[in-house]
Amino acid sequence: MNLAYTPTTICAVATAPGRGGVGVIRISGQGLLPFAQAISAGKTPKPRYAMYSDFVGADGQAIDNGLLLYFPGPASFTGEDVIELQGHGGPVVLKMLLQRCLQLGARLAEPGEFTKRAFLNDKLDLAQAESVADLIDAASESAARSALKSLKGAFSSEIHTLVEQLITLRMLVEATLDFPEEDIDFLEKADAVGKLHTLRAQLQTVQASARQGALLREGMHVVLVGEPNVGKSSLMNALAGDDIAIVTDIAGTTRDTVREEIVIDGVPVHIIDTAGLRDTDDVVEKIGIARTWQAVERADLALVLADSRDGIRPPLQAILDRLPPALPRVHVFNKVDLSGEEVGRSEQDGHPLVRLSARSHAGVDVLKALLLEMIGYHGDSEGVFLARERHLDAIARAEQHLSLAAQDWQQVEIFAEELRMAQNALSEITGRFTPDDLLGVIFSRFCIGK
Known part of the structure; x- marks a missing residue:
């Protein structure tokens, strides 16, 4: 039938x-x-x-x-x-x-x-629809709670509030276009600039929450670099709480990148253990070293390991000189259990320095706390929305248009146009103003049954 x-x-x-x-x-x-x-x-x-x-x-x-x-x-x-x-x-x-x-x-x-x-069919807006996939893919309890909040409309509500205020301000500004001889006086009496400043402050608060949410969703990629046999694999095992990487006293044991995901205070952290960087004639080790530099290029943060008994030797300094200048880094002096130094945090050459023992785990918690600090995570996920990169981009574009509006508010036509562009950028988040090709990209990343 x-x-x-x-x-x-x-x-x-x-x-x-x-x-x-x-x-x-x-x-x-x-x-x-x-x-x-x-x-x-x-x-x-x-x-x-x-x-x-x-x-x-x-x-x-x-x-x-x-x-x-x-x-x-x-x-x-x-x-x-x-x-x-x-x-x-x-x-x-x-x-x-x-x-x-x-x-x-x-x-x-x-x-x-x-x-x-x-x-x-207007059962969900676009931000809520994306949170369905985020809830399924959540890598931590904090991420799951934030995704559920977005699914219930908390993020969308914040965006709708901003858009409604933008619409009210646009109506005020565009109403003056028919009376150009009085437009500046009218806008001053209506405190249009003050309303714009208030709107920008609210947008920046939402932007901060969205950035925190992006960290909960995406996490950060941390690459371990250093000379051979300084304890990179031991540190990875200490951070992961398991024997993920092989540890021996033989230099060059790690010949390829080893990846592990851990969760620190609700934030996913993708740790990449790499081959020790040195000159070598070993073909396999050379391939591992090449992959190390590829991992460095894609990382959000570098942990530069050294033996605390040696400090930064010339070979390690050569590694530091080759790191991308914009890549944040933390110097880690390992093996304080052998050097007799105190566990703790300080600074060296303008970069944070942590002294620890990967083998005994002493000081590892200090490093974990520093990692969260380095990426700007404040540890409170209550007001956080599980944002995506496109959400951050839309908010950043809206802020840019509002900034230009604040600069050119006395040129009423430009003022009105910048407000319109800011509204369109924010409306992309919920789907009130979204190109069809973007919808295809977004939903193609879902699983079949959703």
Whole structure:
């Protein structure tokens, strides 16, 4: 039986690949009650109630059994009719059920298409839609809490407030364009510049929260560099709390980059242990050293390790001279358990210096705290929104336009145009003003069942 549904009916497995106790298939489209009846052998589901049923094929034979939930639109996640089939989580049975959905006229959903439909049907704005993926991908409890706040609309509410204030200010400014001989006096009496300063201050507060949220979402990439046998692998193991990297007294043990993700106070930190930098004739070690420099180019922060008994020797100074000038760095003097120096933090050549023992873990907490300080994370995620790079870019562009507006407020046409551009930039965050090609990029990064 083929019910000949329109091509807009979509279906997908909504649970993770592999075997599990429960597998879920989601269907979204228009007029799906006959679809539900066909797959449940003629049963009519009650909206928003779980109905136990066999799930049958075209020949009426049961493929599986479980719960069927029917959500008539617009009171559903996508705003359309939605059906969820909750059966057993075996790959074969899910494939058979998915094939049955295709027989009934559905097509396979594209990545993120369910959430995209929710956005297009005004069930979510764009920032909320992105937070669905962020909640799934959250690497820490802090990131998950911030993503949930964004999903519930906290970030969007802040942006909407700013946009509404911008609209009010634009109305005030553009109303003067018809009376050019009085425009400056009118704007001064209405305190347009004061309103603009207040708006900029609020935007900067949101920007600070968004930057903190970007750190929770993306984390930071920290590369360990130094001469061979100074304890880079030991430090990585100490930071990770596990024996990730091989540690020996033989110089050149690490011949390739080793990556591990840890969480410090809710912030994901991607640590990259690298091959010791030195002149060598070993072909394999040379490849590892080349990859070390590639990792350095992509890093957010460099931990430059030295043996505390040696300090910065000429070979290490050569490494320092080659590091990108703009790359923040922390000098780490390891093995204080052998040198007899005190654990602690100081400064050297304008860069932070931490003395520690990777082997005994003494001073590692000092280094962790410094890492958070170096990236500007303040440790409080309560008011933080899990922002993306495009959000930070939009806020930065809005701030730039408001800055230009403040400079040229006496040229009313320019003032009005800069305010308009600032509003457009902020509206990109929620999707009120977003190019279609950007939507395609955003939702293509979602998993299939969302």
